[in-house]
Amino acid sequence: MSDLVKYEVKDSIAHIVLNKPDKLNSLSSEMVKAILEILRQAEESVDVRVIILSSEGRSFCAGGDLDTLKTLNDSIEIANWMKQASSVTEAIMNINKFVVSAVHGHAAGAGFSLALASDFIVADRSAKFSLSFKNVGLIPDLGLMKLLSERVSLPIVKEWIVSGQTISADEGYKRGIINRITDKPVVEEAILFSKSIVEGPPISNQYVKYLLNRIGSIDYETALFQENLIQSLLLQSKDHKEGLAAFFEKRQPTYIGK
Incomplete structure (x- = not known):
């Protein structure tokens, strides 16, 4: 290098x-x-x-x-x-x-x-x-x-x-x-x-960057479709489950990117 x-x-x-x-x-x-x-x-x-x-x-x-x-x-x-x-x-x-x-x-x-x-x-x-x-x-x-x-x-x-x-x-x-x-x-x-x-949660951060960098070039319906699709995936992630557990246990979440 x-x-x-x-x-x-x-x-x-x-x-x-x-x-x-x-x-x-x-x-x-x-x-x-x-x-x-x-x-x-x-x-x-x-x-x-x-x-x-x-x-x-x-x-x-x-x-x-x-x-x-x-x-x-x-x-x-x-x-x-x-x-x-x-x-x-x-x-x-x-x-x-x-x-x-x-x-x-x-x-x-x-x-x-x-x-x-x-x-x-x-x-x-x-x-x-x-x-x-x-x-x-x-x-x-x-x-x-x-x-x-x-x-x-x-x-x-x-x-x-x-x-x-x-x-x-x-x-x-x-x-x-x-x-x-x-x-x-x-x-x-x-x-x-x-x-x-x-x-923060690495996977959702990745999708936030992806969507916002394209948001100006897509219409509302396309943005909504992509948000819903990604959210459906994230709702099944371990990081989401950890975030929920941390909320109810009143502690900071520990995200692993999965």
């Missing part, structure tokens, strides 16, 4: 740490491959209930790695790179466990996309989310426009993009992009934020 990304599982939390601080954790082809490999490991591990994505150094992620971009010589290579890079945000969206991005410093361009693809964002007050694509004649990518417009009104998103806006942590929190702002070390706050997920 590449040393560009560190991985550790502790107390049911998978810690994925971008580790290229000299390049502000910008996304290279090698880093993308490492992130995808680690996400697969975390998804398959029964010991993991939530994933925290963070970074070493001064910033969360400064976007695409310029050295990688300079090696792209034709439209085929560019298309392949775009497909590979966007597969990271797609993987974060589709993984069957909740992902918390712990953001400090700059989350610029593709780094902003990584944070938005996560289910939750915890940020320290130094965090800045940059949309500087207009400065290089490009559009936001890795799903950024869709992900951002699902959290912020469309006129505001348009304004931010065409003006090349940098959004502060306070503004991001006010607009509903960020779940928590902290003055403490951001990973420490992300661990505290993840506590209720770790202690």
